[in-house]
Amino acid sequence: MAATLNSGQVFHWVPHTVEDVEGFIGTIHETPTFLADIGNENLLSIQPRLDSEVTVETYLSLSPKEVEIRSTFPSDDPFFQSALNYCPGLRIIRQPTWECLATFITSSMKQVAHIRDISQTLRQRFGIRHDFLNRSIYSYPTPEKLAEAGEAALRDCALGYRAKSLYLTATAIASGDINLADLAHIEDHKEARDFLCQFHGVGEKIANCTLLFGCNRLGAFPIDVWIERVLRKGYRKRIKGAKLQKWAESYFGPYAGYAQQFLFHYARVGRLGE
DNA sequence: AGCCAGGAAAGCG
DNA sequence: CGCTTTCATGGC
Numbered sequence: 356m357a358a359t360l361n362s363g364q365v366f367h368w369v370p371h372t373v374e375d376v377e378g379f380i381g382t383i384h385e386t387p388t389f390l391a392d393i394g395n396e397n398l399l400s401i402q403p404r405l406d407s408e409v410t411v412e413t414y415l416s417l418s419p420k421e422v423e424i425r426s427t428f429p430s431d432d433p434f435f436q437s438a439l440n441y442c443p444g445l446r447i448i449r450q451p452t453w454e455c456l457a458t459f460i461t462s463s464m465k466q467v468a469h470i471r472d473i474s475q476t477l478r479q480r481f482g483i484r485h486d487f488l489n490r491s492i493y494s495y496p497t498p499e500k501l502a503e504a505g506e507a508a509l510r511d512c513a514l515g516y517r518a519k520s521l522y523l524t525a526t527a528i529a530s531g532d533i534n535l536a537d538l539a540h541i542e543d544h545k546e547a548r549d550f551l552c553q554f555h556g557v558g559e560k561i562a563n564c565t566l567l568f569g570c571n572r573l574g575a576f577p578i579d580v581w582i583e584r585v586l587r588k589g590y591r592k593r594i595k596g597a598k599l600q601k602w603a604e605s606y607f608g609p610y611a612g613y614a615q616q617f618l619f620h621y622a623r624v625g626r627l628g629e
Numbered sequence: 630a631g632c633c634a635g636g637a638a639a640g641c642g
Numbered sequence: 643c644g645c646t647t648t649c650a651t652g653g654c
Contacts, residue, residue: 515650
């Protein structure tokens with residue numbers, strides 16, 4: 356669980372200790388939650404109330420479907436197997452679509468540590484406060500709240516040029532101009548990606564991150580500098596862009612996005628670089 | 630001090 | 643079209 360929360364999918368979980376148990380505190384949708392690994396692959400979770408919408412198990416993808424997913428990965432591939440074995444417990448988190456979309460808009464050309472800072476600032480200034488386990492934690496602000504805040508106030512959160520994109524996207528949704536819920540009814544992967552690319556500041560990579568981490572579309576394969584690096588190193592792939600995208604989706608199969616996350620983590624934490 | 634970060638839009642030819 | 647430049651900010 357700890358590796359999953361630190362794997363660059365989600366940016367708001369912070370270390371927290373409850374009665375000498377070390378874990379993380381954050382929100383699952385609107386519900387404050389404490390999570391801790393307590394040995395033997397057991398997970399401790401504390402919530403002030405039951406979240407009827409999304410359970411801890413759903414959020415962390417702790418389902419038996421894992422076995423089926425892993426069986427679709429390329430088996431005769433030592434490089435991928437070592438990426439998989441590097442962190443076998445890694446899961447894809449199922450985040451709220453808006454929260455995921457907005458967070459990745461703020462992620463462009465930023466390091467993970469700084470994306471965390473931005474996420475925390477936005478939550479503290481514009482989100483709803485929950486007092487939980489002797490601590491204040493904040494849910495992710497709604498599109499309405501960010502639209503109302505205005506571009507200047509967002510820029511003041513160290514967003515830089517991303518403030519404009521976040522503001523325009525929040526406004527498009529808050530005004531009813533674009534209904535984010537429509538995305539769930541789009542079957543086709545390309546159409547879904549194009550739908551997300553309507554938003555200012557959203558290109559192919561951020562659209563794929565949103566589909567993978569925020570829409571439960573496990574075939575989406577986001578390509579960033581780390582993935583380009585790892586595919587170049589592990590598979591001698593010198594192609595880029597759309598060609599690399601097509602190869603990866605085809606090679607890693609129906610759950611390519613899941614495979615992507617193992618490769619990303621292997622590249623970033625495993626110090627694969629030169 | 631220089632380089633780069635989970636990129637995308639705008640500006641070229 | 644495909645390629646290049648520009649856009650802020652902070653950590654190392």
